[in-house]
Amino acid sequence: MTDAAPTDDVRWLTAEQQEHWRAFRDGTALLLDVLARELDCDSGLSLGEYEVLVRLSEAPGRALRMSELADDLAHSRSRLTHTVARMERAGVVRREPVPGDARGVACVLTDHGWRVLVAAAPGHVESVRRHLVDVLDDAQLAALGTAMQVVVDHLRTPACERARDQADVSDVTAASA
Numbered sequence: 001m002t003d004a005a006p007t008d009d010v011r012w013l014t015a016e017q018q019e020h021w022r023a024f025r026d027g028t029a030l031l032l033d034v035l036a037r038e039l040d041c042d043s044g045l046s047l048g049e050y051e052v053l054v055r056l057s058e059a060p061g062r063a064l065r066m067s068e069l070a071d072d073l074a075h076s077r078s079r080l081t082h083t084v085a086r087m088e089r090a091g092v093v094r095r096e097p098v099p100g101d102a103r104g105v106a107c108v109l110t111d112h113g114w115r116v117l118v119a120a121a122p123g124h125v126e127s128v129r130r131h132l133v134d135v136l137d138d139a140q141l142a143a144l145g146t147a148m149q150v151v152v153d154h155l156r157t158p159a160c161e162r163a164r165d166q167a168d169v170s171d172v173t174a175a176s177a
Helices: 015-043 047-058 066-073 077-089 111-133 138-155 158-176
Strands: 063-065 093-098 101-109
Touching: 015 047, 015 111, 047 063, 047 066, 047 077, 047 093, 047 101, 047 111, 063 066, 066 077, 066 101, 077 093, 101 111, 138 158
Parallel strands: none
Antiparallel strands: 063 101, 093 101
């Protein structure tokens, strides 16, 4: 909070809302940090790279258009492009043109990428289980999943997506200036 006087039109959080917000923020940050560290230590993959491999492994032909992959992962196009370029250099994915679409590019899971995912998955699943799934009872886990799906659905509305796209353009413009 700054020294500026609060404005009357701000809907400040109640003490209880603040407590829940901070628990969510801190819990998410700590959870993602430990999952990322354990995954990297065990497999050399980042969480983002692992999610790319998972999404491709679940797709027909183990391939997705880059735009679809970005949407599925809730990543900016530029962030995904950098991640996929790094993964391509490691030989776990390859990019190829989409047949019949001169501008379309697909990301394809390679056989090597499949083996990397198969090797990484058991340790990562155990980490997710140890730090989240087994810490909560079934009702808490269901409530968490249900609540976060509401948030995901909200953030994937056209208005929120337009705002995110505008922010991405601003970030790219600022970086190139």
